[in-house]
Amino acid sequence: MSTLASYFGQIMVGLGTALSLTVIGFAGALVLGTILAVFRIGPITPLRLVGTVYVEVLRNIPLLCLLILFVFGLPDIGIVFDLYTTVAICLALFNAAFVCEAIRTGINTVPVGQAEAARALGLTFTQSLRTVVLPQAFQSMIQPLVNVFIGVLLGSSLASAVGVMDLLGVAQFINLHQAWGIGLFAAAAAVYASIALGMGFLGGRLERKVAISR
Amino acid sequence: MPPVAVPLLRVDRVTKSFGAVVAVSDVSLDVAAGEVVVIVGASGSGKSTLCRCINRMEKHEAGTITIDGAELPEEGRALASLRADVGMVFQSFNLFSHLTALENVMLAPVMVRKTPKHVAAEDAKRLLARVGLADKVNSRPSELSGGQQQRVAIARALAMRPKVLLFDEPTSALDPEMVSEVLDVMVELAKDGMTMVVVTHEMGFARRAADRIVYMDEGRVVEIGTPEEFFTAPTTERARNFLSKILNH
Ligand SMILES: Nc1ncnc2c1ncn2[C@@H]1O[C@H](COP(=O)(O)OP(=O)(O)O)[C@@H](O)[C@H]1O
Numbered sequence A: 001m002s003t004l005a006s007y008f009g010q011i012m013v014g015l016g017t018a019l020s021l022t023v024i025g026f027a028g029a030l031v032l033g034t035i036l037a038v039f040r041i042g043p044i045t046p047l048r049l050v051g052t053v054y055v056e057v058l059r060n061i062p063l064l065c066l067l068i069l070f071v072f073g074l075p076d077i078g079i080v081f082d083l084y085t086t087v088a089i090c091l092a093l094f095n096a097a098f099v100c101e102a103i104r105t106g107i108n109t110v111p112v113g114q115a116e117a118a119r120a121l122g123l124t125f126t127q128s129l130r131t132v133v134l135p136q137a138f139q140s141m142i143q144p145l146v147n148v149f150i151g152v153l154l155g156s157s158l159a160s161a162v163g164v165m166d167l168l169g170v171a172q173f174i175n176l177h178q179a180w181g182i183g184l185f186a187a188a189a190a191v192y193a194s195i196a197l198g199m200g201f202l203g204g205r206l207e208r209k210v211a212i213s214r
Numbered sequence B: 001m002p003p004v005a006v007p008l009l010r011v012d013r014v015t016k017s018f019g020a021v022v023a024v025s026d027v028s029l030d031v032a033a034g035e036v037v038v039i040v041g042a043s044g045s046g047k048s049t050l051c052r053c054i055n056r057m058e059k060h061e062a063g064t065i066t067i068d069g070a071e072l073p074e075e076g077r078a079l080a081s082l083r084a085d086v087g088m089v090f091q092s093f094n095l096f097s098h099l100t101a102l103e104n105v106m107l108a109p110v111m112v113r114k115t116p117k118h119v120a121a122e123d124a125k126r127l128l129a130r131v132g133l134a135d136k137v138n139s140r141p142s143e144l145s146g147g148q149q150q151r152v153a154i155a156r157a158l159a160m161r162p163k164v165l166l167f168d169e170p171t172s173a174l175d176p177e178m179v180s181e182v183l184d185v186m187v188e189l190a191k192d193g194m195t196m197v198v199v200t201h202e203m204g205f206a207r208r209a210a211d212r213i214v215y216m217d218e219g220r221v222v223e224i225g226t227p228e229e230f231f232t233a234p235t236t237e238r239a240r241n242f243l244s245k246i247l248n249h
């Protein structure tokens, strides 16, 4: 009879995989989502259109569909990544749409007069965005971005559905051998929940720290 | 024969519409260097739109606007730098709320004119002192009264050493007791030879500081004259009606 302890190594590797997928996926989503947000609020119509279409498409399909498309579809057209990389790319692409909307909503909380004043002083669009609008939008973007982070974390567990040994994948593997059932998955759920709650808590603290009074 | 002075600001047959609404209709106006022009008119008569066209916050569809002989370029870097020559002071101050008074004044010189930070800071302190706020350099907008915020906004516009300063109802959002502290700063600027275009309902300021008064109605310039002419002998019926309303309220 094995104990949970005998799987400790595998569980830690699984947890590491889940966390690294989350961090890489979120970082990618942050970069791409910021670019999309700039497209969507910027003055260039074709780029606005690209941003809008991207967001509307990506946030209206299930992440699992996207994963399956990438994992099984890409090799068909001759593009082969390892599973881990494919999942990380999907997480980034999918969540970029949500990052974009979080940033755009945050930017919309900044009164238009702020950008107008910057423009009237001769700042270019990018200068005004960087030095006037984004610093003020940052506070109201924190909670939504934390929610996206949590979304990436929870979404990363779908990796197990396409065969990646992340935390949930390891739990499924152990269950195959030991049939510990519910308790095992409850434990995995508790790990996900505590990471998510921890992030929410940190986000709340950061938000209070950067508060600007108007 | 003396050379004809080229006006610093020339608005020539400018029209601007929003859909079916013609906000500014065929307006021409020359402003000489050092001149103070006050624009008056009822709400909706196109005063703000004209100001916003002058520094191309709005793009006019017909006519030309030249500043110091240069026509306004299309949106982009060239426009950004030309816009920096035209200062704008807004009704709602629009100070950057995450920055101190000093940082508000320094930002554009550093970013747009590439002035070294320590030079910009010295300049900003001098300008804040000039508008009577030497003791508020490190205050944030939320810690300042409306009148103080508007004076910081004036200092911020001056920091770019603009050729022309536009004011769009700079005292309309202020509590009555704060109006004069802002107008006093503006009168001083006028005395120092600043070229100014001022939209205002403050007829006292218009009498005191204006070289000319422009009366607008329904997007058109209906009357242009010295304060003397405008207040004592308006030539149009509409201007007379406007004056009787504004002076008797
Ligand atoms: N951004 C805009 N979109 C649509 N209509 C506008 C806009 N700005 C101004 N207008 C219209 O243009 C006209 C002139 O407005 P404005 O220049 O603000 O007048 P004023 O400053 O004299 O009160 C008004 O009828 C106003 O409704």
Ligand SMILES: [Mg+2]
Pocket: B044, B047, B048, B049, B168, B169
């Ligand atoms: Mg107006």
